[in-house]
Amino acid sequence: MRLDSVSDHPDLWTAAVCADPAIDPDLFFPDRWDDAREAQIVCGDCPLLAQCASRALQTEVYAGVVASVPMPPLYAGKRVREAARKELRRIAAGGAPLLQDEPVSTVWRDPEFQIRVYELRVEVGFSWPRVAEQLGVGTDTARRALHAYSGGREGLVA
Ligand code: SF4
Structure with missing residues (x-):
């Protein structure tokens, strides 16, 4: 920008x-x-x-x-x-851009991040795109975080 x-x-x-x-x-x-x-x-x-x-x-x-x-x-x-x-x-430091469809981070593994996803998606009820936007990540990353947080219970991740 x-x-x-x-x-x-x-x-x-x-x-x-x-x-x-x-x-x-x-x-x-x-x-x-x-x-x-x-x-x-x-x-x-x-x-x-x-x-x-x-x-x-x-x-x-x-x-x-x-x-x-x-x-x-x-x-x-x-x-x-x-x-x-x-x-x-x-x-x-001179690095090349990491394009968005390449793995940007493993932030989804972070428990603090997982809780934020849980709060926005489950407690607040935001849509996945809105959760992702709020957290500055892609929707896949947000979904992965909630999946990890929920221990794979699909009801939470849908
Ligand atoms: S790196 Fe991107 S955002 Fe920064 S000045 Fe250049 S085009 Fe604009």
Whole structure:
């Protein structure tokens, strides 16, 4: 997403691929995190990728895809946020984007994350896409977490 609004050096960001008017800004705010791949590919072509990741590490961003990383929302759990920051650090160090349909993390194994999924899905009653959006993960990751939390009792995961 366009970082010029949060950058100390707005001129630098004119070279960003996402600053190209031909790029649809909505690309960086997909309805489903599973759809972040297109934005990630755009970021992969950006000459400012590593700088963008460094900048994101200095700035609290709670929405959108930045430097190829889907940013967890404000109310995401600590583990989810740290996973995103770890990914930003890897990109800032020169790593290539990890596209969304590749394994991004094993956060589903984290008991704290599993409880958050349980709360949102079972107690609050959110749909799977909404649970996934709230936690900044794909729906498969959220489902896997609840499956692990429930010990495989399918009634909880449906
Ligand atoms: S890495 Fe992505 S989000 Fe960052 S400036 Fe480049 S295109 Fe925009």
